[in-house]
Amino acid sequence: xDSVKIMDQPAILFVCHxxxxxxxxxxxxxxxxxxxxxxxxxxxxxxxxxxxxxLAFTIASxxxxxxxxxxxxxxxxxxxxxxxxxITGAAYVFMQQGxxxxxxxxxxxxxxxxxxxxxxxxxxxxxxxxxxxxRYAKHILVWISRLLPWxxxxxxxxxxxxxxxxxxxxxxxxxxxxxxxxxxxxxxxASTIASLEPHTLWECxxxxxxxxxxxxxx
Amino acid sequence: MASNIVSAKTLGVAGCHTCGQxxxxxxxxxxxxxxxxxxxxxxxxxxxxxxxxxxxxAFVMYIPANTEPMMRTTSLGxxxxxxxxxxxxxxLTHGDWPLALVIFAASVMLPLLKMIAIAYILILTQRAxxxxxxxxxxxxxxxxxxxxxxxxxxFVVGLMAGLVQLGALTTIAPGPACIAFAGxxxxxxxxxxxFDPKLIWDRME
Numbered sequence: 001x002d003s004v005k006i007m008d009q010p011a012i013l014f015v016c017h018x019x020x021x022x023x024x025x026x027x028x029x030x031x032x033x034x035x036x037x038x039x040x041x042x043x044x045x046x047x048x049x050x051x052x053x054x055l056a057f058t059i060a061s062x063x064x065x066x067x068x069x070x071x072x073x074x075x076x077x078x079x080x081x082x083x084x085x086x087i088t089g090a091a092y093v094f095m096q097q098g099x100x101x102x103x104x105x106x107x108x109x110x111x112x113x114x115x116x117x118x119x120x121x122x123x124x125x126x127x128x129x130x131x132x133x134x135r136y137a138k139h140i141l142v143w144i145s146r147l148l149p150w151x152x153x154x155x156x157x158x159x160x161x162x163x164x165x166x167x168x169x170x171x172x173x174x175x176x177x178x179x180x181x182x183x184x185x186x187x188x189x190a191s192t193i194a195s196l197e198p199h200t201l202w203e204c205x206x207x208x209x210x211x212x213x214x215x216x217x218x
Numbered sequence: 219m220a221s222n223i224v225s226a227k228t229l230g231v232a233g234c235h236t237c238g239q240x241x242x243x244x245x246x247x248x249x250x251x252x253x254x255x256x257x258x259x260x261x262x263x264x265x266x267x268x269x270x271x272x273x274x275x276a277f278v279m280y281i282p283a284n285t286e287p288m289m290r291t292t293s294l295g296x297x298x299x300x301x302x303x304x305x306x307x308x309x310l311t312h313g314d315w316p317l318a319l320v321i322f323a324a325s326v327m328l329p330l331l332k333m334i335a336i337a338y339i340l341i342l343t344q345r346a347x348x349x350x351x352x353x354x355x356x357x358x359x360x361x362x363x364x365x366x367x368x369x370x371x372x373f374v375v376g377l378m379a380g381l382v383q384l385g386a387l388t389t390i391a392p393g394p395a396c397i398a399f400a401g402x403x404x405x406x407x408x409x410x411x412x413f414d415p416k417l418i419w420d421r422m423e
Contacts, residue, residue: 090380
């Protein structure tokens with residue numbers, strides 16, 4: 001059943017992403033890292049749990065992503081008026097106030113980009129794990145690697161905390177379901193990224209019939 | 219020990235910038251990665267010039283980001299606007315120093331340090347310096363990881379403006395510093411992405 005073999009990798013040629021040092025890296029044990037002989041950067045990891053672990057974290061992230069974005073993150077009571085707001089709701093109000101570009105700068109890294117990354121990872125990981133051979137997996141993985149730096153849910157989480165402290169003077173602040181879900185989502189998302197090794201995913205997606213050009217040892 | 223380590227470029231091999239695959243360049247400047255299909259180059263195109271352009275633009279934006287007000291609070295007819303530093307001082311004088319520290323570190327120190335770090339790396343790289351290459355590589359990686367935390371204050375203003383929507387009683391509106399500040403963060407990220415850390419190690423090759 002589980003034909004995704006991560007451990008059976010022979011020694012492979014690696015170019016360090018940071019310093020360009022060419023080196024032969026032997027197969028490493030699960031849970032260990034390979035580091036560059038020159039700059040000591042991490043070349044790649046072999047996370048424990050293979051594909052199953054990031055896939056499980058991704059599915060959990062999807063569930064909490066929905067909860068965090070449907071339920072209000074906070075309920076404010078200002079002079080008897082109650083306000084429930086989700087993240088998208090807050091961004092929408094911000095947009096209506098005449099700052100659409102700022103609303104986009106807030107909403108994209110906190111909602112849309114992480115959402116696309118999580119959905120994309122599900123597509124790629126599910127395709128690999130169950131050998132679906134879904135045709136867009138390669139393109140999606142390229143896009144995920146481009147979007148990753150722009151997902152900022154962890155920074156946004158701190159932003160929610162800071163704004164709550166600031167709002168305490170102005171209103172009664174009651175934390176909502178969305179807030180707890182978002183906090184869990186931040187942890188699940190970080191765990192997903194931490195349990196992933198792009199090199200492993202690329203090896204799994206590599207066209208088995210295509211001729212792979214391995215450079216010689218020089 | 220270090221003498222027998224060679225850069226892939228000297229052997230006509232390049233690491234794909236998208237997926238990391240070692241690709242034989244077959245005497246060409248650009249080939250298609252056999253694994254992910256992206257274009258593979260030895261180094262990012264025009265890396266240093268593009269990094270400088272983004273960095274200088276970020277430096278310019280940093281000035282209004284700090285001198286203009288970040289947030290305008292209108293409450294019962296009276297309006298107050300705060301720059302980032304005024305916000306930090308407000309929390310400091312009200313005994314909320316952990317919050318003051320977080321905002322100061324994320325909004326004032328971090329973008330400045332990141333810009334200085336990238337400028338330092340760029341200058342030494344242009345001089346083809348062989349000093350502290352490992353340290354510069356680590357500095358680059360640190361700037362890459364920490365940069366996004368400067369978005370904190372933008373998110374705070376965005377959330378507060380979006381949450382406090384009582385119109386007549388209290389409104390919170392973003393100030394002109396917001397867009398400048400977002401510009402600083404985004405431009406420094408572009409500068410860091412445009413720079414190719416492999417150039418730190420390219421010298422006599």
